[in-house]
Amino acid sequence: MSVMTPPRSAARNAGRAPGAREKFSDWANRHRKWLFAAPAMAFVGVLIIFPLAWTLYLSLTDSQGSVRAATEFIGLENYLTVLSDVERFWPAVGRTLTFTGIALVCEVALGMGIALLLWRPFRGEKWVRVAILLPLVATPVAVGMMWRLIFDPNIGFANQLLAAVGIPAQPWLSGQDTALGTTIFMDVWQWTPMVVLILLAGLTSLSEEPDEAARMDGANAFQRFFFITLPLMMPTVIVAILLRGIDALKTFDILYATKGKGGGSFHEVETLNVYAYGLSFDYNQYGLSSAVLILFFIIIIGSMWLLTMRKKAVSK
Structure with a gap:
């Protein structure tokens, strides 16, 4: 009488810890609300950070007349x-x-x-x-x-x-x-x-x-x-x-x-x-x-x- 044996690949994976794909899937499922919101949050973050950073940079320069004119870094003088x-x-x-x-x-x-x-x-x-x-x-x-x-x-x-x-x-x-x-x-x-x-x-x-x-x-x-x-x-x-x-x-x-x-x-x-x-x-x-x-x-x-x-x- 023949004995049914599992496929060789299944035998190799038996008892092995979950792979990276399974771990990522579980992690993504637990944090799905943040993953779905991440693109919008990143977009809004860029819209806020870039103008703020540019304003902060201009505040440390002697920019006047035109924003394209040559500027000099003057620190906290302004x-x-x-x-x-x-x-x-x-x-x-x-x-x-x-x-x-x-x-x-x-x-x-x-x-x-x-x-x-x-x-x-x-x-x-x-x-x-x-x-x-x-x-x-x-x-x-x-x-x-x-x-x-x-x-x-x-x-x-x-x-x-x-x-x-x-x-x-x-x-x-x-x-x-x-x-x-x-x-x-x-x-x-x-x-x-x-x-x-x-x-x-x-x-x-x-x-x-x-x-x-x-x-x-x-x-x-x-x-x-x-x-x-x-x-x-x-x-x-x-x-x-x-x-x-x-x-x-x-x-x-x-x-x-x-x-x-x-x-x-x-x-x-x-x-x-x-x-x-x-x-x-x-x-x-x-x-x-x-x-x-x-x-x-x-x-x-x-x-x-x-x-x-x-x-x-x-x-x-």
């Missing part, structure tokens, strides 16, 4: 020049932080109030939500031009409305003391709906049990909000601050559309973005403008890190 500029750079830093801080406070406060109003269903809710989201439809430049006409000192509707109630006309965008506040109002008008969307999503995801328990214990609406709803909403609030704060820090469109070069004749709304733009395209000082942008990038990264750490602390 940074020292920028940091010692107390007439334009540091006031621009102050305006940037002021613009961002006031806009964020107003947008988060108004956004939370509107989100609370929209939290519970009511008649006409869909139409109200559509109306609230309308400012997001327009581009920032169009919004800036619209409000520039409204706040025009001669034909603007704002001063006509003030005159109708006996209040003197205001300079709005043309005044040194009012221009920054007016542009902050424009930013708040356009971007508060974005904060409303984020906070409303957070509110709808909250469990109703803590609020109902507090209601049964006799807590009023303010107590339930400050001691129940707001602490539960803090991670979402910080996300809204992070997203909107980064965007507000680099606001450019509205400021340039309303005040033009230099943020106005007296640089009344000149933020870091407007300042860097002027150095690049008005004075062709590419080395100095690159140094400003690198310092601005550090400010943004630092702000992101602080808010991220705060979010982690709140989430614990």
Whole structure:
């Protein structure tokens, strides 16, 4: 009687550890989500790293007039020049932080109030939500031009409305003391709906049990909000601050559309973005403008890190 024997190749592989192909297949299966995302991540990484590296290089040179002109490596001289500029750079830093801080406070406060109003269903809710989201439809430049006409000192509707109630006309965008506040109002008008969307999503995801328990214990609406709803909403609030704060820090469109070069004749709304733009395209000082942008990038990264750490602390 003949005995069936396995093929010679199978006999050789019997008891042998899995080959490289099997090991790679297992590894690829375990890390498939990263492998599928790797091409897109690499592409985005190149898009970020190359401009940042080129800007960093220009900030260390005396590049001016033309990016094709011969340049000389000067080290940190541009940074020292920028940091010692107390007439334009540091006031621009102050305006940037002021613009961002006031806009964020107003947008988060108004956004939370509107989100609370929209939290519970009511008649006409869909139409109200559509109306609230309308400012997001327009581009920032169009919004800036619209409000520039409204706040025009001669034909603007704002001063006509003030005159109708006996209040003197205001300079709005043309005044040194009012221009920054007016542009902050424009930013708040356009971007508060974005904060409303984020906070409303957070509110709808909250469990109703803590609020109902507090209601049964006799807590009023303010107590339930400050001691129940707001602490539960803090991670979402910080996300809204992070997203909107980064965007507000680099606001450019509205400021340039309303005040033009230099943020106005007296640089009344000149933020870091407007300042860097002027150095690049008005004075062709590419080395100095690159140094400003690198310092601005550090400010943004630092702000992101602080808010991220705060979010982690709140989430614990």
